[in-house]
Amino acid sequence: SYVLTQPPSVSVAPGQTAIITCGGKNIGKKSVHWYHQKPGQAPVLLVYDDSDRPSGIPERFSGSNSGNTATLTISRVEAGDEADYYCQVWDNNSQHLVVFGGGTKLAVL
Amino acid sequence: QVQLQESGPGLMKPSQTLSLTCSVSGVSMNSDAHYWTWFRQQPGKGLEWIGYIHFIGTTHYNPSLQSRATISADTSKNQFSLKLASVTAADTAVYYCARDRRGSTWSFDHWGQGTLVIVSS
Numbered sequence: 001s002y003v004l005t006q007p008p009s010v011s012v013a014p015g016q017t018a019i020i021t022c023g024g025k026n027i028g029k030k031s032v033h034w035y036h037q038k039p040g041q042a043p044v045l046l047v048y049d050d051s052d053r054p055s056g057i058p059e060r061f062s063g064s065n066s067g068n069t070a071t072l073t074i075s076r077v078e079a080g081d082e083a084d085y086y087c088q089v090w091d092n093n094s095q096h097l098v099v100f101g102g103g104t105k106l107a108v109l
Numbered sequence: 110q111v112q113l114q115e116s117g118p119g120l121m122k123p124s125q126t127l128s129l130t131c132s133v134s135g136v137s138m139n140s141d142a143h144y145w146t147w148f149r150q151q152p153g154k155g156l157e158w159i160g161y162i163h164f165i166g167t168t169h170y171n172p173s174l175q176s177r178a179t180i181s182a183d184t185s186k187n188q189f190s191l192k193l194a195s196v197t198a199a200d201t202a203v204y205y206c207a208r209d210r211r212g213s214t215w216s217f218d219h220w221g222q223g224t225l226v227i228v229s230s
Contacts, residue, residue: 001172031214035156042205042223043156048216086156090215095172098146098158098215 001096004087011107018074020104022087025068031090032070034063036083036106043086047072074106082108111135113206113221121228127193131206131221138164138184144209145189146217147180149202157202161209162189196228 005023012018022032032050035043045054047063050070060075074081087101117129131145138145147159160170162180170178174193182189193200203223210218 031216033213033216037156042220043217044220045210045216045218048210048213048218052213054210054218088156088216095169096158097169098171100156100158103155 001094002089002091002099004089004099004101006085006087006101006104008102009105009107011109012074012077013109014077014079016077018077018081018106020072020074020085020087020106022070022072022101023068024070024089027068027070027089028066030065032063032065033088034061034072035086035088036081037086037103038083046085077106077108079108082106111208111219113208113219115204115206115221115224117204117224117226119224119226121196121226123197123228123230124195125228127191127196127200127226127228129191129193129204129206129224129226131189131191133187133189133208138182138187138189141211143211144215145180145182146207146209147178147191148205148207149200150205150223151199151202154202159191159193159204198228200226201228202226 034047037043050065051063085104112134114132144161146161177194179192205223206221207217208219210216
């Protein structure tokens with residue numbers, strides 16, 4: 001099945017920009033979705049179809065996707081952004097349709 | 110608004126069959142062309158897709174769980190369910206039900222709060 005690779009952790013100071021990557025073979029040809037998950041809570045959809053945001057998600061969260069890497073960018077990071085972040089794709093080339101990356105823990109210093 | 114709520118046994122013994130229910134409110138499962146989906150998250154691990162049931166009744170499962178998992182729906186109760194046979198300690202996890210976002214390529218914008226299932230003798 002399709003494999004998505006994320007860095008285990010990213011650290012950033014408040015007010016700075018965090019960049020979380022999601023690698024996959026030709027991932028630029030797929031639609032990538034991003035979630036964050038805080039301890040004890042369900043995942044929340046932040047970005048869908050590479051770069052669209054559901055209503056209520058701040059513009060500070062943005063996504064892009066090209067080649068073998070998709071990226072979630074969090075601008076003006078706040079302490080409340082500390083969470084686990086997951087990328088996800090639909091892999092219609094296998095029976096394992098819904099694939100997640102391993103997750104990235106964002107630490108706000 | 111759409112809300113999903115999981116319910117389940119909490120604690121189970123190995124070899125039993127796990128049975129979870131997701132109660133849907135705010136929308137009729139029959140009225141929308143959505144994929145009603147189960148995920149799980151083992152302690153300290155990432156998210157794992159278990160499978161879905163489409164509103165017309167078709168199902169699809171993660172190949173790694175396909176032999177043990179069954180998803181069904183009771184639209185009269187606006188619920189869908191997951192059964193997982195022959196559980197082991199490796200099935201200890203928080204189980205989430207979710208609904209896909211219409212118009213996106215399989216993203217999920219409505220999730221239940223999750224229910225913890227512990228498998229222990």
